[in-house]
Amino acid sequence: MQQKQEFDVAPLPSHVAWWLWLPVLAAIGAMIVAMTMESRTPPPSAAWLAVPFVLAVGVVLTFALRRRRIVLDNRELQVLATFYTRRLAVEAFDLDKARVLSLEEHTDLAPMLKTNGFSLPGFKAGHFRLRNLTKAFCLVTDRTRVLLLPQRDGGLLMLSPTRPAEMLARLRELAAPTPRR
Template identity: 35%
Template sequence: MEVIMYTFNMIPPRTSGMALMIVAILIPFLISIFLGIDLYMLKHVKYNIDRNELQIKGGLYKRVLSKDELDLDSVSIVDLNNKMDLAPVIKRNGIGLPGIKEGWFKLRNGEKALLFLTDTKNVVYIRTLKGYALLLSVSNPEEFVKKLRAMG
């Protein structure tokens, strides 16, 4: 019995192999640049409080929240090493590197939260009336909480 084999070639891509190689090299390079810019911006996050609003400036997730959007009674300073129910467990969108967490996370208690964390010991927790919480690393958390509560 004679075996007959037919071979067919795939139609070559319209772009050259060189173009595909350039794209394959550029994508990781662009991601690295984007990550570097975000890490730089994260080092320069500032929290501004005035009589009517909290402004989060810097990073990718800037926010302006009026005092009416904040649950000022929920404001507290927490140590995430001891208050495990507020610990971030699932990253939804953002950066989750050792020592830096920025973006949308799900907390152990199931709550959705926007994080700007570089320290887990002195974290300011703020529940918003928009369906999520804020977890913020602040250089002077006691004074920050005092100024936030004065908004109300």
């Protein structure tokens, strides 16, 4: 029986956290300014609960952003991407058409429309439609080295492992028929 093999995910660009926290902090600042402006009636005390609520949302999203794993467990590929998980058998992929590519060069394959996902500049996780309108499940942290895994049912899996060619070679090795003795 095969043991679990984990593939490191390419690190997030440093600016991704800023894209998450700048809007959260701006919203908190705007709420505080709005509630402390001079008016004839003070804001209800319940209005102040919005500030810790927005802060809590920012913390939850930060922890979600850290949930990024690619695991090969007994011929099943498991992708954990923020709030989303995808599990597919190795046989579900058409590995003859799988390849490593750059989304900078292949812009028709770039995730465009988020259908159920988590998206920040430099980070895509979850379900997307690509520019060519194909459905894809993504965990993309590095647009220059993306492992594109076509599924036999027509969908795509797009991943950013640190060593995509090594991961593809391992998947192909598992998919190869075993010789009979």
